[in-house]
Amino acid sequence: xxxxxxxxxxxxxxxxxxxxxxxxxxxxxxxxxxxxxxxxxxxxxxxxxxxxxxxxxxxxxxxxxxxxxxxxxxxxxxxxxxxxxxxxxxxxxxxxxxxxxxxxxxxxxxxxxxxxxxxxxxxxxxxxxxxxxxxxxxxxxxxxxxxxxxxxxxxxxxxxxxxxxxxxxxxxxxxxxxxxxxxxxxxxxxxxxxxxxxxxxxxxxxxxxxxxxxxxxxxxxxxxxxxxxxxxxxxxxxxxxxxxxxxxxxxx
Numbered sequence: 060x061x062x063x064x065x066x067x068x069x070x071x072x073x074x075x076x077x078x079x080x081x082x083x084x085x086x087x088x089x090x091x092x093x094x095x096x097x098x099x100x101x102x103x104x105x106x107x108x109x110x111x112x113x114x115x116x117x118x119x120x121x122x123x124x125x126x127x128x129x130x131x132x133x134x135x136x137x138x139x140x141x142x143x144x145x146x147x148x149x150x151x152x153x154x155x156x157x158x159x160x161x162x163x164x165x166x167x168x169x170x171x172x173x174x175x176x177x178x179x180x181x182x183x184x185x186x187x188x189x190x191x192x193x194x195x196x197x198x199x200x201x202x203x204x205x206x207x208x209x210x211x212x213x214x215x216x217x218x219x220x221x222x223x224x225x226x227x228x229x230x231x232x233x234x235x236x237x238x239x240x241x242x243x244x245x246x247x248x249x250x251x252x253x254x255x256x257x258x259x260x261x262x263x264x265x266x267x268x269x270x271x272x273x274x275x276x277x278x279x280x281x282x283x284x285x286x287x288x289x290x291x292x293x294x295x296x297x298x299x300x301x302x303x304x305x306x307x308x309x310x311x
Contacts, residue, residue, distance in 0.1 A: 063118055064107070065093040070125065070144065071111060071137055072170045082106050131197035136171045138194060139183070143169075146201060147187060148235035158182050 068078045079089040082103060091097035099107075108115045112132050116122045125145060130138055143154045155165040160179065167173040175183075184191045192198045211232075215225045231239065254261040 060099055060119060061092055061095045063121060064089075064099065067107070067111070067113060067118070067125065068093075070140060071133075072140065081110060129197070130193065130199070130201075133197060134171065135175055135195060136169055138197060139175065140169045142183075142187070142189065142194070142201065148237070153236060157186055 068075070071078070073081070075089050075093075076086045079086045082089070083106070084103070088097065092099060092103075104115065104118060107113055107118060112127050112129050114122075114124055114127050117125050123145075126133075126141070130141075133141070143149050143151070147154065149157075151165050151169070152162050155162045158165075158179070159182075160168075164173060168175055168179070180191065180194060183189055183194060188203050190198075190200055190203050193201050211225065211229055214220065214228065220228065231242065234242070254264070
């Protein structure tokens, strides 16, 4: 429980003195609690739970979520950190890279030293499908579930996915980056092993890829009908051709 007190304080972006003042205990007393030299009293637990909207079961036993579902008592920087750490499971570096923000600035934003700009807010909501009203004001839901469903539905229709494939896609996109990376690496290794053990299938795959790459262009030859030629050859013909001057042409 002592470690969770320190974890909570950091999530809330509070110094030991600020946190201790809110709990009406001394900074020295809080320091002892955080290092395990003292235990939380029942009064301490109730105060933390009520003042910071903390899930008492998490504080006592570590069972998530950390907070009860009332995010309006948190400020925007606290909601941002909760979004990154608890919901998206991203490090500061991973999160800031996706938003094209330096890690130093992200750290300053999370502790309230720098305010989120309108551009930051829009980028966060668009990149992670976050409900802007939640980010600004704490009003749930956290994510725009309907937009996510519409996107999945669009992919399903475009690529004619069956229900199993759609379910797998939905599960995959909702995983954290670490899990996605492990799955991709596993699939790539499995595919590699399959083609190593089935060289004929590899030749067939290469042939199919070659056919896709050699895009055909329709050519209409006057008086001769229609023919098709590889796009690469057409590009070569265009590259080697000269500019046409109509004055140099004798029309019959």
